[in-house]
Amino acid sequence: MHPLLVVAIPLVLVIVGMVLNSVGLSFDQPPSSSEQDPAKRAAAEREDYRRFFDLQRRQAVTRQKRVGQYAWLLMAAIIGSFIWLYKDTVNNTTITTQIAGLQTMPTEEGKEMVLSVTLKDGSNVKYLIKSPKADTLDAATKEEISKQKVSSWEVSSLKTALSIGDNPLPLGVALKISN
Numbered sequence: 001m002h003p004l005l006v007v008a009i010p011l012v013l014v015i016v017g018m019v020l021n022s023v024g025l026s027f028d029q030p031p032s033s034s035e036q037d038p039a040k041r042a043a044a045e046r047e048d049y050r051r052f053f054d055l056q057r058r059q060a061v062t063r064q065k066r067v068g069q070y071a072w073l074l075m076a077a078i079i080g081s082f083i084w085l086y087k088d089t090v091n092n093t094t095i096t097t098q099i100a101g102l103q104t105m106p107t108e109e110g111k112e113m114v115l116s117v118t119l120k121d122g123s124n125v126k127y128l129i130k131s132p133k134a135d136t137l138d139a140a141t142k143e144e145i146s147k148q149k150v151s152s153w154e155v156s157s158l159k160t161a162l163s164i165g166d167n168p169l170p171l172g173v174a175l176k177i178s179n
Contacts, residue, residue: 006085010078017070021063103165104129 035041101118107128115127 003085003088006081006088010074010081013074013077017067017074020070021067 035044098120099117100120101116103116103118105114105116106112107114113129115129117125117127119125
């Protein structure tokens with residue numbers, strides 16, 4: 001699921017809630033009484049206003065209950081989306097720190113090489129290594145990679161990896177992983 005979709009779901013729920021909350025609002029007046037006697041007319045209008053007030057109060061209470069239920073649904077959707085977004089971010093960022101082994105292997109034709117990445121959970125991902133054409137690789141990026149050196153104080157704080165292959169790894173291997 002795309003992270004933008006996870007953020008869009010609560011926003012859509014907010015908009016739908018605003019529309020649903022505004023539907024059915026009416027500011028009607030009860031009909032006036034056709035009674036000619038002023039005392040009876042006042043009593044009839046009082047009764048009409050009382051019924052109208054009770055109807056409006058009942059509708060407001062049911063609306064408040066529905067808005068309260070919808071607010072809980074909205075809060076659950078927002079909390080759920082942020083939990084999912086957090087887990088997705090953590091999974092995408094920690095997957096790079098979970099590499100257990102790297103291995104290069106030839107293809108059956110022997111023309112290209114495959115990089116096999118084994119993660120600590122046992123899963124394996126393979127990448128086809130292609131040599132880029134000279135015009136497709138950015139010159140600034142190529143110079144930055146080739147001239148970069150690791151200082152001795154930085155080497156002392158690095159973790160170690162054991163090369164168990166038959167051939168020593170060549171110096172200057174640079175790979176750009178594309179999705």
